[in-house]
Amino acid sequence: MAETAGTSKAALWTGRILIWIPSLFILSGGINTLRHAQMVIDGLKQFGYPMSILPYMGTVALLGGLLALIPVTEVLGVILLTAYLGAAALTHLRAEQAIWYMPVLFGAILWIGLYLKEPRVRAVFPLNR
Template sequence: MSASPTPASLTTEQSPAAPKPWMLWVGRFFALVVVGMLGFSAAMKLSMSPQVLEGMQKSGFAPSTILGIGIAEVASAVLFAIPQTSVLGAILVTGYLGGATATHVRQGDNILFPVLLGVLAWGSLFLRDPRLRALLPLRRLR
């Protein structure tokens, strides 16, 4: 006995609307800024220059941890830059920037930079990925 056909409306999920061209390009620009800033920061850590070592020690990090921090930063940026892994990358970037924010708070420094970079990362994804917009819909007030 064969199963009765089900209506197409029950078998297919409604896919979210594709981003408008301006949203896609602004999102890509934000992503480029995030990846560029993380890449620059990671390159500074991986260079292990005396200035970086001094600054990281001032922040309370042992010199032996700087290479690992730089690698984690590169890995997060790369995963964020690849469209298929960008959500995982954004989660990792958020965790990394949370640690940076905590370090700045502990030192009494300005936290604007790491917080703004995290906002740009998620704003980039929100603008580029219709699935994220469907998950977090913004509604206009009437």
């Protein structure tokens, strides 16, 4: 793939890595959710969610993770993952767990990666003085 106009090679690769790492974590979580892994079922019970949301949770995680890994659809994937991570952060806040910041951190890493990699995102959110 050709280098994106206005993006250095270092920024492009840093952005890719910052998108890939959280996306792969969430993708693996989506796979575990869709296969009804015991740790996912235990988490649902702990937070008081019904088992009926498993297919929706797994689909959003899987779809968002896959879309974020494909350069053409990465913006849509990051948006889906942001929504997914927002729900995760809220769940931890409601349970008064100190780990609520981890989904927020993952979301920030995704957006920093997208910002570095994608000139269209930089155009919408310029950091000029």
